[in-house]
Every structure is written in C-alpha cells, then in structure tokens.
Amino acid sequence: MLLRLDMASRTPIYMQIRNQVMLGIASGELAAGERLPAIRALAEQCGVNMMTVSKAYGLLREEGYITADRRGGTVVAGSPGAGALSEKYAAALRIIAAEARLAGMDEEEFAALCREAYKGGA
Amino acid sequence: MLLRLDMASRTPIYMQIRNQVMLGIASGELAAGERLPAIRALAEQCGVNMMTVSKAYGLLREEGYITADRRGGTVVAGSPGAGALSEKYAAALRIIAAEARLAGMDEEEFAALCREAYKGGA
Amino acid sequence: MLLRLDMASRTPIYMQIRNQVMLGIASGELAAGERLPAIRALAEQCGVNMMTVSKAYGLLREEGYITADRRGGTVVAGSPGAGALSEKYAAALRIIAAEARLAGMDEEEFAALCREAYKGGA
C-alpha cells in the first residue's frame, strides 16, 4: 500500500490519505482484518505531519472503515454495508452526471463510464 | 431558477451557486442564450455578498458554461461539449464508485443509480 | 472593411473597433485619405451603440491615425511615424516576450514569430 500524495492539490492531504485507504479497501488491496501502518510510520514515509495522518485515520474510523485493535494498532474493518450511498455522495454523483451531460455524453456512455469506475476498484 | 444555499455546509457558497447554475443548465431549466440574473440581484435574493456571486459567475465563465455579454448581462453559453469527463470528475467518480462498493452495492445497482442521476437532470 | 466584434471578449468593444481600424490602416486595407464609415452607419452595421463607435473614433483621432475632414466626415490620416514604439506598447512587448520565454520558445523562434506578425499586417 503506497500512498501518492499531491501537495499542490486542492484536496487536503488528510483527505487524500483517507481516499486512498478507502480505495485500497474497496479494491481488496487492503483485506478485512489487515493491519494498517502506525501513524508515526506512515507520516514519516509520506513526509507529512503525524497530525495529518491521525486526522485521516480518525475520519476512516468514524466512517466505520477501520477500527482500533486491542494492542493499540489499527485494522481494516469488515464492511458493514449500508446498502445505499449516503446523501453526500449521491449529491456529488448528480453533479458529475450533469457535468457528463454538458460534456456531451449520452446516458449509455455515462453508465459505461460508471461501470468502468466500479470495476476499476476490483 | 431558485437557489437553495446551505450556509452551514462545508462547500463554499460560491461553489454551491456554481453547482446549482450548472445543474440548471444541464437540466435545461436554463436554456442556451437565456439571461442569468444580474450579480447584484442574485446576491440580494440569496442574502449573499456580491463578490460571492461574482466568483461563482467567474468560475462558470472560465468553464465555458456562461459568457458575459459586454452589452450588459450574463447569458448561458451553447455547450460545446468536450465529449469526455475531465480527470477531476473522473477521479471523483472512482471514489464514489468505491464508496458504493463498500456500501454493499453491486455493479448493476450502481449503474442503475448512475443512470438515475443522469436522468434526474433531464 | 468588415469589423468582427466579439461581445463576449474581455476587450471593450470600442477598443476592438479601434484595434481593427488601426490594423486596417497598418495593412494598407485602409489607405491614407480614405473615408471611414459614418459613426451612425458603422454602429448600425455592427449592432452597437453609437457612443461606442464614437469613443473608438475619438481614440484613433487622439492617436493621430484618423482626422476629421472639412465636410464633417472622418478620413485616414497620413502616418506621422514617431519612429519608435510608445512605452505602453514596449511594456506589453516585454510581457509577451517573457510569456514566450516561459512557453519554451528561444530567441530565434520568438524573433521569427515577431517578423511573421509584422509581415501579417502587410
């Protein structure tokens, strides 16, 4: 699990870390029960502040994607699976769909693109 | 065209305005050539500062969704249509797809949701 | 002499008119002594306000490119030829040269581009 952080991006670093860990879990690269690197280790490896990594882990914990294990480490949680997308992501999807429509894509092209994005995380 | 702004949201107000205007254009509620409300008028209507609306309009202009006619007013541009989603939105789509996968949705459910989002803007 | 005005441009319309008349004179398309269209006629032809055309003509008159003739018309003046570029244009040229340098052009390429621009107005 190697993180690629873009310091020039508008997306906050902690969010980039959170996103990439989440993507790693979704793709199966990070299996349920697998242990994540310690905060200090990951911070050093990425050249960022420990607080930044801590914030990302905290977010992932709140979302239920990871949990603290008994010995003080952090492990990937078994996915609970709410069965539906949260309203936050649904709203983002509507915006992306509108952008696609304005870019000239028809419904079939957009659906294919979405399937591709879904499979890409496999 | 009525805008609904959430002052408590993490999304900046100017971006909320930009998104809703863009959604309005995509849905056809705002037709090409149609005139948008004047910056001051929209600012007053939304209870927001002029500069905030100005920033949203500036963004939309840069993106090519609207054009400022020098003879006064801002009008909806005819969409040229790049034909593809920008990498920025493609990356966001990958994240949403991963969230959907972790929420327990299978590919078919996700594709249906995406089609719904696309048609929703019709 | 047909003017092509872009209402969506950031360049004011009166300046677009001024620039195109000046370019017409430089290229020889408008010869010294030739009569320019009346303000009202040009305004109607371009679909702009008379005041706008008047402002452009006023500018060109101040710069010495055109003069009022005895019968109330406007004619192209014989070029006086200061022999040097005004500081305003020299400054603009420095900025363009810097942009070219940052775009990766070397001195030869830039000089060739400048000669092309000079000859283009022939």
Next chain:
Amino acid sequence: MLLRLDMASRTPIYMQIRNQVMLGIASGELAAGERLPAIRALAEQCGVNMMTVSKAYGLLREEGYITADRRGGTVVAGSPGAGALSEKYAAALRIIAAEARLAGMDEEEFAALCREAYKGGA
C-alpha cells in the same frame, strides 16, 4: 523581488502583480522551487489589500506559473512550456507589430526590438 505598482494605471493592480511575478520568473530572478512571499506579507509590503494579492496568485496558479504547496507557502513551478504562444498573446503581438509599422519602423528594426525585449528578461 520588489514590486513597483502604479495605482493610477488602468491596468488592475492584481494584473500588475501577476505580470511582475511572471516577469521575475521569466528572468530567472525567481527560480523554480523558490518560495514566494506570503499573501499577507506581500499585501502589506505593497500597501495593498490581501484579496488583491490573492487574486494575482490565483491567476498565476491557474496559468501554471506557481503552485500552492499545501504544507504552507506558494512556490514557483517548474515551467512545462507549451512551446507556443497562446492565441491571446499572439493577437496582442499582431497589434503591437501594426503599431510599430505605423510608427515607421521597418521589419528589421521591429525584429531587433523584439529580440531586445526577449533578452531583457534574461
């Protein structure tokens, strides 16, 4: 890096700042990777509002001349170099060339002036 701003100029202050920073990068006075003054610091130094400097930095960022490092500060970007002048600057060059022609300069004189402008930023 000292900026000289002309408050009486028709050129907006934010554009003057943008131009001078760009000229500084082109001349090598500001090297790639070098850190620019903080927005607030530059604003105070120039006796200008923060937002004005912010707008200039935003422009330079969009143009790819600088990048905002999330770990604090704004740095000069390594120039990618499109290899050609944008149409906007090419049009401005045509206008300047025409002005030079009307000022009585011949092609050689103009080319020499352009080389001078190019080398001036060295």
Next chain:
DNA sequence: GTGGTCTAGACCACA
C-alpha cells in the same frame, strides 16, 4: 504559520 472564504461597503469602466 499558511491560504481560502466571506462581508459590507465603495468607485470605476463599459454600453
């Protein structure tokens, strides 16, 4: 510390 966002006024250029 940094940049990002926002407010409530103001003046100006353009058409």
Next chain:
DNA sequence: GTGGTCTAGACCACG
C-alpha cells in the same frame, strides 16, 4: 443599467 476592481476588516481549514 451591467460587471470589474478594491478596501478593511473577519473567521475558518489545513498542517
């Protein structure tokens, strides 16, 4: 009338 620019403050998110 329109949009563009600017000021002098303020609060917030990020690292």
